[in-house]
Amino acid sequence: MEMKREHAPCPDRAGDTLYKIGMFAAMNHVTVKALRFYEEQGLLAPALIHPETGYRYYTLSQMAVLHQITALKQAGFTLEEIARIHSGADGKAVLLKKKAELMAKIAELTRQIAEVDGYLSGRETRLSAPVLIKTLPETTVACMRIRLESYDGLFDCMPELGARMEQAGCECALPEYCFTAYPEPGYRDSGILVEICESVAEAKRDSGALHFKTLPAIQAACVYHRGSYRTFSESYEAVLRYVEENGYKIAGEIRERYIDGVWNREDEREWLSEIQVPVRRRAE
Numbered sequence: 001m002e003m004k005r006e007h008a009p010c011p012d013r014a015g016d017t018l019y020k021i022g023m024f025a026a027m028n029h030v031t032v033k034a035l036r037f038y039e040e041q042g043l044l045a046p047a048l049i050h051p052e053t054g055y056r057y058y059t060l061s062q063m064a065v066l067h068q069i070t071a072l073k074q075a076g077f078t079l080e081e082i083a084r085i086h087s088g089a090d091g092k093a094v095l096l097k098k099k100a101e102l103m104a105k106i107a108e109l110t111r112q113i114a115e116v117d118g119y120l121s122g123r124e125t126r127l128s129a130p131v132l133i134k135t136l137p138e139t140t141v142a143c144m145r146i147r148l149e150s151y152d153g154l155f156d157c158m159p160e161l162g163a164r165m166e167q168a169g170c171e172c173a174l175p176e177y178c179f180t181a182y183p184e185p186g187y188r189d190s191g192i193l194v195e196i197c198e199s200v201a202e203a204k205r206d207s208g209a210l211h212f213k214t215l216p217a218i219q220a221a222c223v224y225h226r227g228s229y230r231t232f233s234e235s236y237e238a239v240l241r242y243v244e245e246n247g248y249k250i251a252g253e254i255r256e257r258y259i260d261g262v263w264n265r266e267d268e269r270e271w272l273s274e275i276q277v278p279v280r281r282r283a284e
Helices: 021-027 032-040 060-074 079-086 091-121 158-167 229-245
Strands: 018-020 056-059 132-136 139-148 178-182 192-199 211-215 218-226 248-250 254-260 272-281
Touching (some): 139 158
Antiparallel strands (some): 178 192
């Protein structure tokens, strides 16, 4: 039985055999639609378009171009990037840029896998939520600096801040943001310098121990802690490990934000706090 050869009716050009678009697509395991799209994008034009029928023909030598397009797509290149390479752009520079992007994706996926492994191992099961990097917005606060003999005296100072704010006519900002900052780095058993802060709608005039200031927006590694403050060390361990293992470094005063506590929850298991560690990338 005689087989029909799809490319036979078309005369060759400069000795190269011409293949109709359907045959060329089948030979290269792509669709006719893909070839037409590459033509529209200026990536691979037919070797010949029949002036009467409009049939498109390709040569074997064009297979190398098509294979390069396919390989670059599989490597994650966009058609725009492939077009730049074909138009004479610095191919090595484009490749190096893509490699850097892919390495960044690998690093992010590796970080995500490490977090999942952490949960699977049970090392973070006491946390109310995973560690997240987020932006803390700019805020104006009323604040007092106090040096404590121990951490137990921290909440004894809170009512004094509230009383001074009331005398100054302060209005708390919404949403409420009450926290303690630690101006001196490192853990101390005594002589602990703290700055108790409450976000306010507007700054008032400084009065005695009460001061006002506007804190700029910062990036911070944050983790929620549910339960007694006696177990804060577990959450601190988690967030500081995250900072170390993910290429960050501490870049400011650590804050402890108090959401629910002894003032509105009798059961300490319902207390909710958030540890906020200002960070920046080590490379910065």
